[in-house]
Amino acid sequence: MSDGEGDVPMATVLIKQGRIVTAVDDYQADILIEDGRIRTIGQDLVVGDPVEIHDASGLLVLPGGVDVHTHLDWEFGVARTVDTFGTGTKAAAFGGTTTVIDFCNQNRGESPLVGLEDWHHRAASACVDVGAHMIMLEVNPQSLADMQTLITRDGVTSFKLFMAYPGVLMLDDGSLFKAMRLAAGHGAMICVHAENGQVIQVLVEEAVATGRGGPKYHSETRPTLLEGEATHRAIKLAELAKTPLYVVHLSAREALAAVAEARDHDLPVYAETCPHYLFLTNEEYARPGFEGAKYVMTPPLRDPSHQQALWRGLRTNDLQVISTDHCPFCFNEQPFGLKFSKQQGQQDFSKIPNGAPGIETRLPLVYHGGVRTRGMSLHRFVALMATNPAKLFGLFPKKGTIAVGSDGDLVLFDPNETWTIRASEHHSRVDYSLFEGYTLTGRVQKVFLRGQCIVDGKEWRGREGMGEFIHRGECGRL
Ligand SMILES: [Zn+2]
Numbered sequence: 001m002s003d004g005e006g007d008v009p010m011a012t013v014l015i016k017q018g019r020i021v022t023a024v025d026d027y028q029a030d031i032l033i034e035d036g037r038i039r040t041i042g043q044d045l046v047v048g049d050p051v052e053i054h055d056a057s058g059l060l061v062l063p064g065g066v067d068v069h070t071h072l073d074w075e076f077g078v079a080r081t082v083d084t085f086g087t088g089t090k091a092a093a094f095g096g097t098t099t100v101i102d103f104c105n106q107n108r109g110e111s112p113l114v115g116l117e118d119w120h121h122r123a124a125s126a127c128v129d130v131g132a133h134m135i136m137l138e139v140n141p142q143s144l145a146d147m148q149t150l151i152t153r154d155g156v157t158s159f160k161l162f163m164a165y166p167g168v169l170m171l172d173d174g175s176l177f178k179a180m181r182l183a184a185g186h187g188a189m190i191c192v193h194a195e196n197g198q199v200i201q202v203l204v205e206e207a208v209a210t211g212r213g214g215p216k217y218h219s220e221t222r223p224t225l226l227e228g229e230a231t232h233r234a235i236k237l238a239e240l241a242k243t244p245l246y247v248v249h250l251s252a253r254e255a256l257a258a259v260a261e262a263r264d265h266d267l268p269v270y271a272e273t274c275p276h277y278l279f280l281t282n283e284e285y286a287r288p289g290f291e292g293a294k295y296v297m298t299p300p301l302r303d304p305s306h307q308q309a310l311w312r313g314l315r316t317n318d319l320q321v322i323s324t325d326h327c328p329f330c331f332n333e334q335p336f337g338l339k340f341s342k343q344q345g346q347q348d349f350s351k352i353p354n355g356a357p358g359i360e361t362r363l364p365l366v367y368h369g370g371v372r373t374r375g376m377s378l379h380r381f382v383a384l385m386a387t388n389p390a391k392l393f394g395l396f397p398k399k400g401t402i403a404v405g406s407d408g409d410l411v412l413f414d415p416n417e418t419w420t421i422r423a424s425e426h427h428s429r430v431d432y433s434l435f436e437g438y439t440l441t442g443r444v445q446k447v448f449l450r451g452q453c454i455v456d457g458k459e460w461r462g463r464e465g466m467g468e469f470i471h472r473g474e475c476g477r478l
Contacts, residue, residue, distance in 0.1 A: 010036050011052045013451045014045060018056025018412065021378045022063060022401050023387040031061065033408035036450030041404060054453065056412050059445060060378070063386040063401050064098025064409030065363050068133075068393055069248055069272065069323035071355065072102050073122045077168060079353035082328050082340040082429045086125035086464040088359055091427035092326075093455050093462055095360035096444040098128045098409040099390070099399050099470070103160060105135035112136060112146050116154060126467030128449055129409075131393070133158045133191060139175035144182050151186045155471025157394050158189040160248070163230045164197035164298065173237065180241035189393065189475035190238060191246045194230035194255060195222060195299060204350050215292030216285035218349045219300035227299050228254025235262045235269055244268035244476030246392065249325045251277045251299040253309040260318040268476055270392055272321035273310050275358055275365045276434055281307060293342040294331050294432055296349065297356040311374060320388045320478060324362050327355025328430035336429070357430040361421060363411070368440040394472035408451035417443040427460075 390400025
């Protein structure tokens with residue numbers, strides 16, 4: 001990964017005549033980028049040579065997308081996600097995302113500082129800018145002190161705590177509370193995976209023992225009630241600890257109700273959902289054979305009533321962010337091997353690696369389904385894709401908007417091009433898309449990372465290692 005120095009000198013870039021859309025603005029102007037940052041925004045800018053000019057007439061100019069939930073090159077039990085940072089962030093760029101916050105983790109018996117170091121090695125190939133959330137697996141006096149170091153020294157200002165996967169990732173309530181209390185005093189954000197892991201384990205063991213081994217039982221053993229219960233519990237613990245709380249991949253009406261109630265009581269509680277919960281339902285698990293395994297992610301897909309509630313939550317601001325939870329495992333065993341594949345769970349759904357891809361399709365899907373189909377405003381779209389995640393996770397105003405002094409991270413978006421999603425054309429190493437064959441209107445045309453054009457139509461002009469690590473600031477202010 002680059003430290004931003006010693007690279008090829010950055011070009012001066014002029015983007016002309018685009019329709020600039022941010023979370024609050026909408027106007028036509030030119031944008032001048034120098035040394036990677038936006039220097040001037042104005043009408044009919046005149047710039048001397050040498051300057052690289054891009055004509056954006058007829059296109060929307062959006063802030064580069066910020067995806068705060070990805071799992072790149074991540075080992076999870078006996079499985080490993082199939083994208084490297086190089087391939088995953090190249091796919092992100094083609095989808096209009098220029099900043100990714102990925103999850104690194106503490107290993108048992110080790111300091112989280114070691115986990116961060118290991119993550120930095122893997123993240124060195126990133127093509128877009130990256131930050132890290134730390135997954136805490138053990139909470140003790142030393143790891144609490146290490147959390148403080150991560151916040152103040154390393155720019156890792158958010159932590160993920162699991163309430164699911166007992167024996168693998170789950171923390172007990174006392175540990176959750178201790179970690180929350182530490183975060184509260186240091187401007188850090190606590191992110192929770194909210195499902196009741198122990199009760200789910202009972203249901204899973206019963207299903208497997210009675211021969212219910214197919215992919216659809218992944219969904220039936222993770223009821224929405226248990227997501228609602230854990231979300232409510234996390235909120236109460238965060239309230240007591242006086243920390244802001246961010247609920248990741250919220251999928252269920254019950255969980256949304258708990259978040260809405262907390263927000264009505266003026267608590268700093270936030271939540272994201274993901275495109276798969278907005279566009280797909282649990283009907284996918286009825287697919288023949290083992291096909292349903294493609295949709296085995298956690299939480300699972302829900303019935304259509306939950307989907308309606310999520311769209312409403314986006315409108316009423318009970319949900320503030322849409323992230324991908326890109327956690328790619330191939331459907332087929334080849335060419336990467338069983339470790340990277342869903343086939344591990346052929347006989348037993350509880351052994352199917354949990355996760356699904358989506359890093360390349362977030363912006364166009366939500367533009368199509370939200371802005372074009374459901375009347376979402378362009379401002380709300382930008383807020384959900386870029387501005388809100390940047391603000392909540394200590395990246396704003398460097399990232400998440402188009403303003404003088406902000407990084408030159410821009411997406412030129414054609415609101416009228418119609419195209420069809422094909423896994424065979426995307427840039428991730430995963431071998432399927434949850435949205436295969438979906439026809440969308442609205443497509444990413446060009447992408448700029450700190451002023452460098454890295455995506456130009458179908459052409460890749462970026463390179464592995466050009467992404468910078470972002471030392472993040474205080475979280476939780478929206
Ligand atoms: Zn995840």
